[in-house]
Amino acid sequence: MTTMPTAADLLPLLPELVLVGGAFALLMLDLFLDESRRIVTHVLAIALLLVAGWLAFSGVGGQGTVLGGMFVRDAMGDVLKGGACLLTALALVYAWPFLRQRGLYKGEIAVLMLFAVAGMMLLISAGSLVMVYLGLEMLALCSYALVAIDRDNGLASEAAMKYFVLGSLSSGMLLYGLSLLYGATGTLDLAQLRSAIAASQETGLLLTGTVFAVAGIAFKFGAAPFHMWVPDTYQGAPTPITLFLGSAPELGSFALAFRLLESGVGPLDERWRLLMAGLAVASLVIGNLVALMQTNLKRMLAYSAISHIGFLFLGFAGGGAQGYAAAMFYVLSYALMSAAAFGSIIVLSNQGFEADRIDDFKGLNARSPWLAGLVLCIMASLAGVPPFLGFWAKLAVLRAAVQGDMLWLAIVGIVAAVIGAFYYLRVIKVMYFDEAPADAPAPRDNRPLRIAFAVNALALLVLGIFWNPIMAWCQQAFGA
């Protein structure tokens, strides 16, 4: 393990290496660009993400376990990495006009996001407990800084503070759990950990470690009852940052859960599946019920995120290859929906107008039928109405729960979906049934933003009809 890595060892890391190398280059380049030419950084960052995403997705560099088992490149990782890069590129497109107008688009925004993605990619490919933690912290540190980017705004600073304190707490819990697992088995390598657990008779220490690890995972996902940071952070952060946090990092969280729970403590799955089921119920109930009462759209979407994590956990609770495939399908679909939902706030916002209250969407249909139609697609998809993508994601996790002999959990899930439908309908209601206020500002007219938003929202409909390839990737990733 102490030998120098060879070129063959590094080849599977090609996407990460390109991304990190490019990010350093951009960091340097940005120093020499003045404010008016910042667009260069922006465009190059997007291009870099697309290249890295393509390298990962198309499998350039080959699969395999390298660096002494620290780094695993597999089919699941390639899809997730491609998705994370693409979603982050999308987030950057959304971010530009909004942050620009508020004077917040520093070169660091793009670079921080690039490093956050690098962290996600390492986490996705983690082969040992150390790599899990390193990737996670790299992602988390960049996220804290991104939330705090609007440092003169009290709400944003509060959000960043809460995010940082609770995030550190969760990292501590996760680390504690990992140390217990290490103590019980004497290995940091996930594959060795798995076989050690399978052979082990002792369960007390392992279970304690697993519980802490699950708590850490739930914290990072924002699953109830570890969801306290989500509403404040989502509401306080500048909307494009919320959009970023609510989409790509969810893919990282999924990988975190899969690597730790299945690749690591897989043999204990009968126990942790019940834990995940409990977290799912708590998230579904709390997320949906509290979302009903929100008047701020960002806060409502934050609680909606909690409930969606509950649905995602149905896939883990169901377990098995189909269950993980369902959860992965869910996380990909949800990240896309979440990006579109926050994207709608950005499209409607303007100088001095955040458009983050539900009432700000009043009468949108009269002002712009096209935008109202797109938001309708997004809300219907979040609510899980066929044929939108969100429905199929729910179908997949319901199937996983039923298949995993958790019919009761599936029933909790569908009842929660009906409750949840109400608050999404309320957004549709204010757009279509209510009169527009006389002083409503015009939606933002930025062509790349408009195009990205339209593509993002319509993708929910188009992929809702042709979702077979995505599900095929997910099933292949787990050999289902």
Add this chain to the structure above:
Amino acid sequence: MSPEPLHSSMPLLSLLVWLPILGGALCLLVGNSRPQAARWLALLVALVALVLSIPLFTAFDMANPGMQFVEQHAWIPTYAIQYHLGADGISVALIALTTLTTVLVLIGAWGSVSERVAQYYAAFLFLEGLMIGVFCAMDAMLFYVFFEGMLIPMFLIIGVWGGPRRIYASIKFFLYTFLGSVFMLVGLVWLYLQGGSWQLADMYALPLSMPAQTWLFFAFLIAFAVKVPMFPVHTWLPDAHVEAPTGGSVILAAIMLKIGGYGFLRFSLPIVPDASQAYAWVVIALSLIAVVYIGLVALVQDDMKKLIAYSSISHMGFVTLGTFIAFALVRDFGNLDAARLGLQGAMVQMISHGFVSGAMFSCVGVVYDRMHTRMIKDYGGVANVMPWFAFFMVLFAMANSGLPGTSGFVGEFMVILASFQDHPLLAFTAATTLITGAAYTLWLTKRVIWGDITNPHVAEMQDIDFREWIVLGVFAAGVLLIGLWPKPLTDLMEPSIAQLASQLAATKL
């Protein structure tokens, strides 16, 4: 033993599903700023769909009880979901009802809808495509997609163009029907995991234990009972009907309610026959309550639309009664002929109610456009100023009360005959509708049509114009045609119903 399905050379059913949906999208592109263009475009699309439904009859093989015009393609191989359409006699009748009613609704809205016209017409075209999809989907998941997809356009129709309490009504409508159908979704997922297929035909063949059938039966019951709607989950309907614009009420009553009855025939009966037999009494009891109690509730309404809405629930009670009395007949007496009569009666009642309720709501729409009130007390003596209108309204009222010679009589009579063979008391209870139905409808006409004009605004009303004449005239023709000569309709459906009835006797245990 079902014969080989007939594969068609032209994807007729696909055209019928997707043409209106594409037409709706085009309508949206035309935009609200060009209302006249949107109207003509929508009407054209609906007329083409109507014309396209004619080959369904001409090319239909009456001797074949199985699915015809079949189209089967892989859609989502990873989940074994197929794009599988097909139509038997039952589907063809309901598809034709859908295309015809949509055309009438679009003509009916010509003058009365002036706000957001393109979106209004587009919503109805979307609905048309989705409803046709429901009637010909042979894959359970495809069925569910169409079934749920309808909610959004209907939600918008009620909420955007509806009456004063439209928001309450639209959200109630959505959540009620959504709640009903999600239980079915879990049931379907469970069935899929048992048999590995979403195809209805495979689900029919899948053996199921009694506890499993019981759970599935109630999951289906909730989904379809809400749609029909059956007592006690009917409360969304009066709200939705009253607040919806005329076209929305017509489509709701004429077609969407039929989807509940259709669901019972396609899902409950063949998939869970044993549980359906064991719990037929539940549905029969609820149907009788609907027929008698809801009929009495209709009697005391002072809002015309509400009265017709309650009368719809009461009449739909005959559909569920006819469907499930068939089980009791097979179980108690092995009487397949009477069971067929019950099923046939239920189907005729569905089609007939489509015409009658659609016509009644259109009539209310006609006077509402002139007076902007639905209250019975605001009218009186309408016949003095609107003789043509009075003629049509009285005709539909007669059909609604089940007068022989109109379509309302045929289905009800068949169902009553079938229930008599099970128990005379059942038939007697159901037959009370001939009294209550006549009472509330005739009393309605007495207060609205006859008598002296008491409200000066009524005196200023113009009789129906050509456009309204066409709408009511076509409805009247349908009502009389089925009433006087139901044979073509029953012949069309007979082979499929005979096959359904034979499945009643089969057990899957």
